[in-house]
Amino acid sequence: MSIFKSYNNKDPLVVYTVQHSLRQTDVQKRLDEVTLKHKRSAMLGAPEVLQLNANLMQVIGAKKVLDVGVFTGASSLSAALALPADGEVHALDISEEYTNIGKPFWEEAGVAKKIHLHIAPAGETLQRFINEGQVGAFDFAFIDADKVGYDNYYECCLKLIRPGGIIAFDNTLWDGNVINPEDQSADTVALRKLNAKLKDDQRINISFLNFGDGLTLCFKK
Structure with a gap:
Protein backbone atom coordinates (compact mmCIF):
# COMPACT_ATOMS: atom_id res chain seq x y z
CA MET A 1 0.00 0.00 0.00
CA SER A 2 1.54 3.27 -1.10
CA ILE A 3 1.64 5.78 1.72
CA PHE A 4 2.27 8.59 -0.76
CA LYS A 5 -0.91 8.41 -2.82
CA SER A 6 -3.53 10.87 -1.63
CA TYR A 7 -6.06 8.22 -0.60
CA ASN A 8 -3.53 6.87 1.95
CA ASN A 9 -1.60 10.04 2.73
CA LYS A 10 -2.48 11.84 5.96
CA ASP A 11 -0.02 14.71 5.45
CA PRO A 12 -2.09 17.88 6.04
CA LEU A 13 -0.52 19.63 3.05
CA VAL A 14 -1.32 16.70 0.75
CA VAL A 15 -4.90 16.63 2.04
CA TYR A 16 -5.15 20.39 1.51
CA THR A 17 -3.82 20.33 -2.04
CA VAL A 18 -6.16 17.51 -3.04
CA GLN A 19 -9.14 19.26 -1.45
CA HIS A 20 -8.31 22.39 -3.40
CA SER A 21 -7.60 20.82 -6.78
CA LEU A 22 -9.15 17.41 -7.37
CA ARG A 23 -12.09 17.45 -9.79
CA GLN A 24 -13.62 14.01 -10.14
CA THR A 25 -16.96 13.12 -11.64
CA ASP A 26 -19.42 11.13 -9.56
CA VAL A 27 -18.63 8.04 -11.65
CA GLN A 28 -14.89 8.41 -11.02
CA LYS A 29 -15.47 8.74 -7.28
CA ARG A 30 -17.60 5.62 -7.17
CA LEU A 31 -15.13 3.57 -9.19
CA ASP A 32 -12.40 4.65 -6.75
CA GLU A 33 -14.59 3.66 -3.80
CA VAL A 34 -15.19 0.19 -5.26
CA THR A 35 -11.51 -0.23 -6.09
CA LEU A 36 -10.33 0.80 -2.63
CA LYS A 37 -12.30 -2.15 -1.22
CA HIS A 38 -10.43 -4.53 -3.49
CA LYS A 39 -7.72 -6.77 -1.99
CA ARG A 40 -5.19 -5.21 -4.38
CA SER A 41 -6.39 -1.64 -3.90
CA ALA A 42 -2.82 -0.32 -3.73
CA MET A 43 -2.68 -0.73 -7.51
CA LEU A 44 -5.20 2.09 -7.95
CA GLY A 45 -3.58 5.10 -9.57
CA ALA A 46 -3.60 8.19 -7.38
CA PRO A 47 -6.44 10.47 -8.53
CA GLU A 48 -4.15 13.50 -8.46
CA VAL A 49 -1.80 11.72 -10.87
CA LEU A 50 -4.63 10.74 -13.21
CA GLN A 51 -5.93 14.29 -13.18
CA LEU A 52 -2.53 15.71 -14.09
CA ASN A 53 -2.27 13.19 -16.92
CA ALA A 54 -5.71 14.22 -18.16
CA ASN A 55 -4.76 17.90 -18.06
CA LEU A 56 -1.59 17.18 -20.05
CA MET A 57 -3.59 15.20 -22.62
CA GLN A 58 -5.87 18.17 -23.16
CA VAL A 59 -3.01 20.68 -23.32
CA ILE A 60 -1.26 18.75 -26.11
CA GLY A 61 -4.50 18.02 -27.94
CA ALA A 62 -4.24 14.27 -27.47
CA LYS A 63 -6.60 12.04 -29.42
CA LYS A 64 -4.92 8.64 -29.13
CA VAL A 65 -3.66 7.37 -25.77
CA LEU A 66 -1.96 4.24 -24.45
CA ASP A 67 -2.93 3.08 -20.95
CA VAL A 68 -0.41 0.37 -20.05
CA GLY A 69 -1.79 -1.30 -16.93
CA VAL A 70 -5.54 -0.86 -16.44
CA PHE A 71 -6.43 -2.67 -13.19
CA THR A 72 -10.06 -1.65 -12.50
CA GLY A 73 -10.08 1.04 -15.16
CA ALA A 74 -9.72 4.34 -13.29
CA SER A 75 -6.85 5.50 -15.50
CA SER A 76 -8.68 4.54 -18.69
CA LEU A 77 -11.81 6.32 -17.50
CA SER A 78 -9.88 9.48 -16.64
CA ALA A 79 -8.16 9.49 -20.03
CA ALA A 80 -11.36 8.84 -21.96
CA LEU A 81 -13.11 11.72 -20.20
CA ALA A 82 -10.26 14.03 -21.18
CA LEU A 83 -10.28 13.12 -24.88
CA PRO A 84 -12.54 14.54 -27.59
CA ALA A 85 -15.48 12.55 -28.94
CA ASP A 86 -13.30 10.86 -31.58
CA GLY A 87 -10.53 10.05 -29.10
CA GLU A 88 -9.20 6.55 -28.43
CA VAL A 89 -7.78 5.00 -25.27
CA HIS A 90 -5.99 1.75 -25.95
CA ALA A 91 -6.08 0.00 -22.58
CA LEU A 92 -3.57 -2.84 -22.08
CA ASP A 93 -3.88 -5.42 -19.33
CA ILE A 94 -3.71 -9.17 -18.73
CA SER A 95 -6.68 -9.48 -16.35
CA GLU A 96 -10.29 -9.60 -17.46
CA GLU A 97 -11.26 -10.12 -13.82
CA TYR A 98 -9.93 -6.69 -12.85
CA THR A 99 -10.87 -4.79 -16.00
CA ASN A 100 -14.45 -6.11 -15.84
CA ILE A 101 -14.88 -4.09 -12.64
CA GLY A 102 -14.40 -0.87 -14.56
CA LYS A 103 -16.49 -1.62 -17.65
CA PRO A 104 -19.88 -0.68 -16.14
CA PHE A 105 -18.41 2.64 -14.98
CA TRP A 106 -17.04 3.34 -18.47
CA GLU A 107 -20.54 2.71 -19.83
CA GLU A 108 -22.18 4.89 -17.22
CA ALA A 109 -19.79 7.74 -17.98
CA GLY A 110 -20.60 7.46 -21.68
CA VAL A 111 -17.00 6.81 -22.75
CA ALA A 112 -16.95 3.04 -23.28
CA ILE A 119 -6.20 -8.43 -22.93
CA ALA A 120 -2.68 -9.76 -23.50
CA PRO A 121 0.84 -9.12 -22.18
CA ALA A 122 1.47 -5.42 -22.75
CA GLY A 123 4.79 -5.95 -24.48
CA GLU A 124 3.11 -8.15 -27.08
CA THR A 125 0.35 -5.63 -27.73
CA LEU A 126 2.77 -2.71 -28.04
CA GLN A 127 4.95 -4.67 -30.46
CA ARG A 128 1.86 -5.55 -32.48
CA PHE A 129 1.00 -1.86 -32.78
CA ILE A 130 4.55 -1.19 -34.02
CA ASN A 131 4.31 -4.04 -36.54
CA GLU A 132 0.97 -2.69 -37.75
CA GLY A 133 2.62 0.61 -38.67
CA GLN A 134 1.35 2.71 -35.77
CA VAL A 135 4.74 4.28 -35.08
CA GLY A 136 4.20 7.93 -34.13
CA ALA A 137 0.42 7.48 -34.05
CA PHE A 138 -0.12 8.03 -30.33
CA ASP A 139 -0.02 11.26 -28.32
CA PHE A 140 0.28 10.09 -24.71
CA ALA A 141 1.18 6.93 -22.80
CA PHE A 142 0.64 6.18 -19.12
CA ILE A 143 2.71 3.25 -17.89
CA ASP A 144 1.54 1.72 -14.61
CA ALA A 145 2.08 -2.02 -14.91
CA ASP A 146 4.67 -4.60 -13.83
CA LYS A 147 7.82 -2.71 -12.92
CA VAL A 148 10.29 -5.15 -14.44
CA GLY A 149 8.57 -4.51 -17.76
CA TYR A 150 8.83 -0.72 -17.60
CA ASP A 151 11.97 -0.40 -19.70
CA ASN A 152 10.57 -2.55 -22.52
CA TYR A 153 7.29 -0.64 -22.44
CA LEU A 173 9.53 6.42 -6.11
CA TRP A 174 8.05 3.03 -5.12
CA ASP A 175 7.11 3.97 -1.56
CA GLY A 176 10.57 5.49 -1.17
CA ASN A 177 12.25 2.14 -1.72
CA VAL A 178 14.28 3.38 -4.68
CA ILE A 179 16.58 5.09 -2.16
CA ASP A 200 20.43 10.90 -19.30
CA ASP A 201 18.22 9.83 -22.20
CA GLN A 202 18.63 12.56 -24.83
CA ARG A 203 15.60 11.35 -26.79
CA ILE A 204 13.37 13.03 -24.21
CA ASN A 205 13.02 15.97 -21.89
CA ILE A 206 12.17 14.88 -18.36
CA SER A 207 10.39 15.97 -15.20
CA PHE A 208 10.59 13.63 -12.19
CA LEU A 209 7.92 14.69 -9.68
CA ASN A 210 7.71 13.87 -5.99
CA PHE A 211 3.99 13.52 -6.46
CA GLY A 212 1.76 10.57 -5.65
CA ASP A 213 4.12 7.60 -5.52
CA GLY A 214 6.49 9.31 -7.95
CA LEU A 215 5.47 10.45 -11.43
CA THR A 216 8.05 10.74 -14.20
CA LEU A 217 7.07 12.68 -17.31
CA CYS A 218 9.03 12.09 -20.51
CA PHE A 219 8.47 14.61 -23.32
CA LYS A 220 9.55 13.09 -26.63
CA LYS A 221 11.78 15.39 -28.66
Whole structure:
Protein backbone atom coordinates (compact mmCIF):
# COMPACT_ATOMS: atom_id res chain seq x y z
CA MET A 1 0.00 0.00 0.00
CA SER A 2 1.54 3.27 -1.10
CA ILE A 3 1.64 5.78 1.72
CA PHE A 4 2.27 8.59 -0.76
CA LYS A 5 -0.91 8.41 -2.82
CA SER A 6 -3.53 10.87 -1.63
CA TYR A 7 -6.06 8.22 -0.60
CA ASN A 8 -3.53 6.87 1.95
CA ASN A 9 -1.60 10.04 2.73
CA LYS A 10 -2.48 11.84 5.96
CA ASP A 11 -0.02 14.71 5.45
CA PRO A 12 -2.09 17.88 6.04
CA LEU A 13 -0.52 19.63 3.05
CA VAL A 14 -1.32 16.70 0.75
CA VAL A 15 -4.90 16.63 2.04
CA TYR A 16 -5.15 20.39 1.51
CA THR A 17 -3.82 20.33 -2.04
CA VAL A 18 -6.16 17.51 -3.04
CA GLN A 19 -9.14 19.26 -1.45
CA HIS A 20 -8.31 22.39 -3.40
CA SER A 21 -7.60 20.82 -6.78
CA LEU A 22 -9.15 17.41 -7.37
CA ARG A 23 -12.09 17.45 -9.79
CA GLN A 24 -13.62 14.01 -10.14
CA THR A 25 -16.96 13.12 -11.64
CA ASP A 26 -19.42 11.13 -9.56
CA VAL A 27 -18.63 8.04 -11.65
CA GLN A 28 -14.89 8.41 -11.02
CA LYS A 29 -15.47 8.74 -7.28
CA ARG A 30 -17.60 5.62 -7.17
CA LEU A 31 -15.13 3.57 -9.19
CA ASP A 32 -12.40 4.65 -6.75
CA GLU A 33 -14.59 3.66 -3.80
CA VAL A 34 -15.19 0.19 -5.26
CA THR A 35 -11.51 -0.23 -6.09
CA LEU A 36 -10.33 0.80 -2.63
CA LYS A 37 -12.30 -2.15 -1.22
CA HIS A 38 -10.43 -4.53 -3.49
CA LYS A 39 -7.72 -6.77 -1.99
CA ARG A 40 -5.19 -5.21 -4.38
CA SER A 41 -6.39 -1.64 -3.90
CA ALA A 42 -2.82 -0.32 -3.73
CA MET A 43 -2.68 -0.73 -7.51
CA LEU A 44 -5.20 2.09 -7.95
CA GLY A 45 -3.58 5.10 -9.57
CA ALA A 46 -3.60 8.19 -7.38
CA PRO A 47 -6.44 10.47 -8.53
CA GLU A 48 -4.15 13.50 -8.46
CA VAL A 49 -1.80 11.72 -10.87
CA LEU A 50 -4.63 10.74 -13.21
CA GLN A 51 -5.93 14.29 -13.18
CA LEU A 52 -2.53 15.71 -14.09
CA ASN A 53 -2.27 13.19 -16.92
CA ALA A 54 -5.71 14.22 -18.16
CA ASN A 55 -4.76 17.90 -18.06
CA LEU A 56 -1.59 17.18 -20.05
CA MET A 57 -3.59 15.20 -22.62
CA GLN A 58 -5.87 18.17 -23.16
CA VAL A 59 -3.01 20.68 -23.32
CA ILE A 60 -1.26 18.75 -26.11
CA GLY A 61 -4.50 18.02 -27.94
CA ALA A 62 -4.24 14.27 -27.47
CA LYS A 63 -6.60 12.04 -29.42
CA LYS A 64 -4.92 8.64 -29.13
CA VAL A 65 -3.66 7.37 -25.77
CA LEU A 66 -1.96 4.24 -24.45
CA ASP A 67 -2.93 3.08 -20.95
CA VAL A 68 -0.41 0.37 -20.05
CA GLY A 69 -1.79 -1.30 -16.93
CA VAL A 70 -5.54 -0.86 -16.44
CA PHE A 71 -6.43 -2.67 -13.19
CA THR A 72 -10.06 -1.65 -12.50
CA GLY A 73 -10.08 1.04 -15.16
CA ALA A 74 -9.72 4.34 -13.29
CA SER A 75 -6.85 5.50 -15.50
CA SER A 76 -8.68 4.54 -18.69
CA LEU A 77 -11.81 6.32 -17.50
CA SER A 78 -9.88 9.48 -16.64
CA ALA A 79 -8.16 9.49 -20.03
CA ALA A 80 -11.36 8.84 -21.96
CA LEU A 81 -13.11 11.72 -20.20
CA ALA A 82 -10.26 14.03 -21.18
CA LEU A 83 -10.28 13.12 -24.88
CA PRO A 84 -12.54 14.54 -27.59
CA ALA A 85 -15.48 12.55 -28.94
CA ASP A 86 -13.30 10.86 -31.58
CA GLY A 87 -10.53 10.05 -29.10
CA GLU A 88 -9.20 6.55 -28.43
CA VAL A 89 -7.78 5.00 -25.27
CA HIS A 90 -5.99 1.75 -25.95
CA ALA A 91 -6.08 0.00 -22.58
CA LEU A 92 -3.57 -2.84 -22.08
CA ASP A 93 -3.88 -5.42 -19.33
CA ILE A 94 -3.71 -9.17 -18.73
CA SER A 95 -6.68 -9.48 -16.35
CA GLU A 96 -10.29 -9.60 -17.46
CA GLU A 97 -11.26 -10.12 -13.82
CA TYR A 98 -9.93 -6.69 -12.85
CA THR A 99 -10.87 -4.79 -16.00
CA ASN A 100 -14.45 -6.11 -15.84
CA ILE A 101 -14.88 -4.09 -12.64
CA GLY A 102 -14.40 -0.87 -14.56
CA LYS A 103 -16.49 -1.62 -17.65
CA PRO A 104 -19.88 -0.68 -16.14
CA PHE A 105 -18.41 2.64 -14.98
CA TRP A 106 -17.04 3.34 -18.47
CA GLU A 107 -20.54 2.71 -19.83
CA GLU A 108 -22.18 4.89 -17.22
CA ALA A 109 -19.79 7.74 -17.98
CA GLY A 110 -20.60 7.46 -21.68
CA VAL A 111 -17.00 6.81 -22.75
CA ALA A 112 -16.95 3.04 -23.28
CA LYS A 113 -16.78 3.46 -27.06
CA LYS A 114 -13.53 5.42 -26.69
CA ILE A 115 -11.83 2.64 -24.71
CA HIS A 116 -10.35 -0.26 -26.65
CA LEU A 117 -9.33 -3.01 -24.24
CA HIS A 118 -6.50 -5.37 -25.20
CA ILE A 119 -6.20 -8.43 -22.93
CA ALA A 120 -2.68 -9.76 -23.50
CA PRO A 121 0.84 -9.12 -22.18
CA ALA A 122 1.47 -5.42 -22.75
CA GLY A 123 4.79 -5.95 -24.48
CA GLU A 124 3.11 -8.15 -27.08
CA THR A 125 0.35 -5.63 -27.73
CA LEU A 126 2.77 -2.71 -28.04
CA GLN A 127 4.95 -4.67 -30.46
CA ARG A 128 1.86 -5.55 -32.48
CA PHE A 129 1.00 -1.86 -32.78
CA ILE A 130 4.55 -1.19 -34.02
CA ASN A 131 4.31 -4.04 -36.54
CA GLU A 132 0.97 -2.69 -37.75
CA GLY A 133 2.62 0.61 -38.67
CA GLN A 134 1.35 2.71 -35.77
CA VAL A 135 4.74 4.28 -35.08
CA GLY A 136 4.20 7.93 -34.13
CA ALA A 137 0.42 7.48 -34.05
CA PHE A 138 -0.12 8.03 -30.33
CA ASP A 139 -0.02 11.26 -28.32
CA PHE A 140 0.28 10.09 -24.71
CA ALA A 141 1.18 6.93 -22.80
CA PHE A 142 0.64 6.18 -19.12
CA ILE A 143 2.71 3.25 -17.89
CA ASP A 144 1.54 1.72 -14.61
CA ALA A 145 2.08 -2.02 -14.91
CA ASP A 146 4.67 -4.60 -13.83
CA LYS A 147 7.82 -2.71 -12.92
CA VAL A 148 10.29 -5.15 -14.44
CA GLY A 149 8.57 -4.51 -17.76
CA TYR A 150 8.83 -0.72 -17.60
CA ASP A 151 11.97 -0.40 -19.70
CA ASN A 152 10.57 -2.55 -22.52
CA TYR A 153 7.29 -0.64 -22.44
CA TYR A 154 9.24 2.62 -22.57
CA GLU A 155 11.21 1.62 -25.65
CA CYS A 156 8.04 0.51 -27.42
CA CYS A 157 6.14 3.64 -26.43
CA LEU A 158 8.98 5.86 -27.62
CA LYS A 159 8.35 4.44 -31.08
CA LEU A 160 4.58 4.71 -30.85
CA ILE A 161 4.41 8.24 -29.40
CA ARG A 162 4.73 11.20 -31.77
CA PRO A 163 7.35 13.93 -31.28
CA GLY A 164 5.92 16.32 -28.72
CA GLY A 165 3.98 13.50 -27.10
CA ILE A 166 4.33 12.43 -23.48
CA ILE A 167 5.13 9.17 -21.69
CA ALA A 168 4.19 9.17 -17.99
CA PHE A 169 5.47 6.55 -15.53
CA ASP A 170 3.73 5.90 -12.22
CA ASN A 171 5.36 4.57 -9.02
CA THR A 172 8.89 5.75 -9.83
CA LEU A 173 9.53 6.42 -6.11
CA TRP A 174 8.05 3.03 -5.12
CA ASP A 175 7.11 3.97 -1.56
CA GLY A 176 10.57 5.49 -1.17
CA ASN A 177 12.25 2.14 -1.72
CA VAL A 178 14.28 3.38 -4.68
CA ILE A 179 16.58 5.09 -2.16
CA ASN A 180 16.65 2.16 0.25
CA PRO A 181 19.89 0.24 -0.47
CA GLU A 182 18.61 -2.75 1.49
CA ASP A 183 15.79 -3.28 -1.01
CA GLN A 184 17.20 -5.34 -3.86
CA SER A 185 13.90 -6.80 -5.02
CA ALA A 186 13.39 -7.14 -8.77
CA ASP A 187 10.80 -4.34 -8.98
CA THR A 188 12.89 -1.87 -7.02
CA VAL A 189 16.07 -2.64 -8.95
CA ALA A 190 14.19 -2.26 -12.25
CA LEU A 191 12.85 1.14 -11.20
CA ARG A 192 16.29 2.34 -10.08
CA LYS A 193 17.77 1.35 -13.44
CA LEU A 194 14.94 3.04 -15.32
CA ASN A 195 15.26 6.25 -13.29
CA ALA A 196 19.00 6.37 -14.01
CA LYS A 197 18.41 5.70 -17.70
CA LEU A 198 15.75 8.37 -18.11
CA LYS A 199 17.90 11.03 -16.47
CA ASP A 200 20.43 10.90 -19.30
CA ASP A 201 18.22 9.83 -22.20
CA GLN A 202 18.63 12.56 -24.83
CA ARG A 203 15.60 11.35 -26.79
CA ILE A 204 13.37 13.03 -24.21
CA ASN A 205 13.02 15.97 -21.89
CA ILE A 206 12.17 14.88 -18.36
CA SER A 207 10.39 15.97 -15.20
CA PHE A 208 10.59 13.63 -12.19
CA LEU A 209 7.92 14.69 -9.68
CA ASN A 210 7.71 13.87 -5.99
CA PHE A 211 3.99 13.52 -6.46
CA GLY A 212 1.76 10.57 -5.65
CA ASP A 213 4.12 7.60 -5.52
CA GLY A 214 6.49 9.31 -7.95
CA LEU A 215 5.47 10.45 -11.43
CA THR A 216 8.05 10.74 -14.20
CA LEU A 217 7.07 12.68 -17.31
CA CYS A 218 9.03 12.09 -20.51
CA PHE A 219 8.47 14.61 -23.32
CA LYS A 220 9.55 13.09 -26.63
CA LYS A 221 11.78 15.39 -28.66
